[in-house]
Amino acid sequence: MKSILNNRPALKAALDEVAEVAGYLWQKGWAERNGGNLTLNITEFIDDEIKAMPAISGVLPIGVTLPNLKGCYFYCKGTGKRMRDLARDPMAAGSVVRILDDCASYEIIADLPVMPTSELPSHLSLQDYMLGCGCGYKATLHTHPIELVAMSHSKEYLDSERLTQILWSMIPETLAFAPLGIGVVPYALPSSVELADATLEQIKRYDVVLWEKHGTVAVGPDMMEAFDQTDVLNKAANIFMTAKNFGFTAEGMTPESVQEIRTVFNLPTHR
């Protein structure tokens, strides 16, 4: 079949990595049915032939206006599509979209008119921020990691600073690989602009954002890094939960030990 990936090895490699991550999400039990979604900024791979490709959809509203995204191209998981299917065939479970000059609408250009994820406002708001800050990040990932979502059901853990301290203290690598921690967004309707706005504010300060009673959002230079950030924090939540299952509350590393790691490894405290 004719595909935008044909004869474009660099673009194909980027989407192969997205597919690999989608497989991990399914294997981890974080991607029931169509659960979770992702986008990848693929503008760097766009050639003149792609620029000339006609739309295969109408003009569709993003729901927000995002000035940095003018003329950018994104691979987006399709709404209602399964991660386990995306792992086998990303172009059947997602599509490539072009952001139009008004920065508030887009059109689908390849391969099939698969409608992008319902969480598009959140993903593209983050993409807009990442372009604006010049950090070079290209990937956004929303998933449903079991232990972190379970913790978000208790008021006790719905405080960003408190939750971050608990997770950092479970195992030294958590702080080393998620030095900005996790920010909590109070429950908001999935796919809403309210959720997108709150997520954007939190990602400016934290590595990963936890949506109360729903899931996480992570960003990264590529999809693997976004996955790793989520995985590192959820592993800490899993250790916390495992200790609870043993019948005790994990002691946690002391604040001095946590601080020592930050100092010795010279870890950043902000983006």
Ligand code: 13P
């Ligand atoms: P989509 O199928 O629209 O991507 O939605 C899945 C999801 O996790 C919504 O939060």
Ligand code: ZN
């Ligand atoms: Zn979700």
